[in-house]
Amino acid sequence: MPVKPEILKVTNTANSRLFKVEEIELRFSNGVERTYERLANRGRGAVMIxxxxxxxxxxxxxxxxxGLEDYTLTLPKGLIDPGEDEHQAADRELKEEAGFGSHKLDTLKVMTSAPNYMGHKITAxxxxxxxxxxxxxxxxxEMEVVKWPLEKLDQLLLDEDFTEARAIAALYMTRSFLQK
Amino acid sequence: MPVKPEILKVTNTANSRLFKVEEIELRFSNGVERTYERLANRGRGAVMIxxxxxxxxxxxxxxxxxGLEDYTLTLPKGLIDPGEDEHQAADRELKEEAGFGSHKLDTLKVMTSAPNYMGHKITAxxxxxxxxxxxxxxxxxEMEVVKWPLEKLDQLLLDEDFTEARAIAALYMTRSFLQK
Structure with a gap:
């Protein structure tokens, strides 16, 4: 594993209600210096169900x-509230967004969205x-709930309304998990 | 398909070198109004190879x-430069990041990262x-290149350095594409 770059300086360069932008000055182990921008982390993470x-x-x-100014087909998801663990958050979001609770929850994987410029994590x-x-x-x-057979996942990928990488990854991992 | 919300107002609320934050006031078809924030779209999109x-x-x-302040295992990717199409950008990024060119490029899918608060698209x-x-x-x-057998994808998912949802989705889609 390479030696991590040294963080020389972190500056908060812009703020809005939801977003906090940071500028980070780095020196890589070969001496090369770079300045990057990223969205600062907030909150306790999120779950995708x-x-x-x-x-x-x-x-x-x-x-x-x-972000797309359009309806999109995806999976229920949301931020973990204070005091909740991942499974409690998953069960609550599922009830809010799809109208179902669950008696059997299994964590698959912690995923990142765009680690080059944000640290956001979401647990499937x-x-x-x-x-x-x-x-x-x-x-x-109220959101429309669409049932889709897991075995027809490849056909779902042809749907231009189904594009979210985190949902694509989550469905493939689920199919693999349930086949074990 | 539901009727799209009416966009009442878009305000630019924060700017940095890379990011532009917008506040969007919406009225949903049921009359409910909401104010959301999003990162504005920039550039010509990106490719993941x-x-x-x-x-x-x-x-x-x-x-x-x-974003993670750490090294991560992922796929080559980058922004599409002016004048490039997706395949030209893919070939260039592959040469820059992994030291290989390709004589056979196939587009799999346009993916989104977090459509609830950004419109960013990346083509696999x-x-x-x-x-x-x-x-x-x-x-x-120079980036370390790690070879991984596609048939051992499930084992790769156990690696905590491999978390990027877009890369997970891209690898599963590739396995499915090559099995056809």
Missing amino acids: IPVTEDNEVLLIREYAV VVARELYPCRLQGDEPE | IPVTEDNEVLLIREYAV VVARELYPCRLQGDEPE
């Missing part, structure tokens, strides 16, 4: 994504033994 | 990721028929 029915179907949600959690239960969250509208 | 050898091994790179490109060729890029140090 892969709800799987007894018939091996996953519950996708159709959610408005303001498989949710099984589902039962109907709706919790009121802060969602502006 | 999945280099596959004749022996069905992928070439991973070990790169310093300032499989690169085969590799040949040694190093181009000097803007990398601060």
Whole structure:
């Protein structure tokens, strides 16, 4: 493993309600210096939930994504609230976004989104033994829930509304996990 | 498909060298109003390259990721330069980051990273028929190249240095693509 660069200086260069931008001056072990920017980490991390029915179907949600200015097909997800562990957060978000609770939660993997400029982490959690239960969250509208057979994952990838890399990775990992 | 929310107002709330933050006021079709923040889109998109050898091994790179303040195992990637198409950008980045060119490039899928707060898109490109060729890029140090058998993908997921969701998704899609 290479020797990590030395961090010479971290400067907060911009702030908004959600985002905090930092400039980081680094010296690599070969002496080369670089200045990078990144989004600072906030909060306790997030969870992405892969709800799987007894018939091996996953519950996708159709959610408005303001980054794309369009509806997108993805998996339920959300930030971990204070006092919650990953499974409690997963169960709550599943109830808020898809209207189901789960009696059987399994953690698959902690994933990063774009580690070159942000430290954000999201934990993929498989949710099984589902039962109907709706919790009121802060969602502006009720999300459409779309059932999709896990064995037809390759066809889902042809859908241009299904693009989120974290959801693609989570579904493949789930298929592999359930085959074991 | 639901009716898209009406965008009432977009305000630029923070700027740094790389990032531009926007606040968006929306009215959903049910009348509910929300104010969100997002990172504005910049540039021509990006490519992630999945280099596959004749022996069905992928070439991973070990790169310093300032978001994590650590080295991470991932796939070569980079921004598309002016005048380049996706395949030209993929071939160039592969030469810069892994020291290989490719005679056979195939586009797999356009992926998004975190569509709820950014519009960034990255195209996964499989690169085969590799040949040694190093181009000097803007990398601060030469990256270690790690060969990994595609058939042992599940074991790679156990590695805590391999976390990037876009790379996980890209490798699974590549395995599926090559099995066809």
